[in-house]
Amino acid sequence: MLLDPCFLALYAGLALGVLGTVVALEAAQPYIGRVPPIPSVPRVRRAVLGALRRHWCSTPAGARVWELGSGWGGLALAIARDFPEAHVVGVECRTLPYWVSRARLILAHALGRCRNLSFIREDFRALELAPCAAAVGFLLPDVLRGLPGRLPKGCVLVSAVFPVPGLVPLDTHTGPTLRTYAYAYRIGSPLEQAAQPPVPV
Ligand SMILES: C[S@@+](CC[C@H](N)C(=O)[O-])C[C@H]1O[C@@H](n2cnc3c(N)ncnc32)[C@H](O)[C@@H]1O
Numbered sequence: 684m685l686l687d688p689c690f691l692a693l694y695a696g697l698a699l700g701v702l703g704t705v706v707a708l709e710a711a712q713p714y715i716g717r718v719p720p721i722p723s724v725p726r727v728r729r730a731v732l733g734a735l736r737r738h739w740c741s742t743p744a745g746a747r748v749w750e751l752g753s754g755w756g757g758l759a760l761a762i763a764r765d766f767p768e769a770h771v772v773g774v775e776c777r778t779l780p781y782w783v784s785r786a787r788l789i790l791a792h793a794l795g796r797c798r799n800l801s802f803i804r805e806d807f808r809a810l811e812l813a814p815c816a817a818a819v820g821f822l823l824p825d826v827l828r829g830l831p832g833r834l835p836k837g838c839v840l841v842s843a844v845f846p847v848p849g850l851v852p853l854d855t856h857t858g859p860t861l862r863t864y865a866y867a868y869r870i871g872s873p874l875e876q877a878a879q880p881p882v883p884v
Contacts, residue, residue: 730864746816756784763800836871
């Protein structure tokens with residue numbers, strides 16, 4: 684009876700209804716800076732983790748690392764695994780990716796992993812970001828533009844794929860195809876000062 688064409692049509696209709704609701708809910712989300720929830724690929728994640736490792740200074744245990752625009756949670760989970768001494772906070776403004784990242788975190792906790800990670804559903808532009816030791820983002824340049832001024836001096840900023848407009852990176856991390864996958868900055872470094880436009884006299 685369960686394979687009856689009427690039941691099959693009913694199930695298909697229900698599945699389409701659920702899918703349609705999810706898509707409609709997603710479409711109704713504000714497109715902040717039109718950044719889609721595209722997850723970073725493994726080679727970009729490796730470059731971001733490498734950049735963090737290279738510039739991470741020994742900071743007090745529990746130092747905060749932001750993953751700004753954490754999407755489905757993959758990059759934040761990877762950072763939390765690689766930096767157990769840090770407290771990683773993923774911030775995501777869109778409902779569906781946020782709940783998926785929460786579900787992934789519950790699973791990780793059940794496996795005894797990533798106790799140093801949490802997710803919040805917020806627009807990070809409305810958050811007080813200091814104090815923090817590092818911030819990571821895979822965001823478009825327009826969204827990145829206002830970020831450095833909101834981070835404390837000495838904070839490491841790692842941007843995946845896109846450079847932060849107006850800042851000179853400490854270094855860049857390229858992949859095998861020589862594409863730049865990560866840009867590392869330190870807020871308030873002399874390099875950053877050099878990137879500022881000259882003050883007119
Ligand atoms: C390209 S995805 C990156 C996802 C994840 N960081 C990764 O690397 O797999 C960018 C995410 O940033 C989120 N986003 C963009 N602007 C945001 C804002 N102002 N506050 C919170 N999240 C934001 C988008 O919703 C999207 O999910």
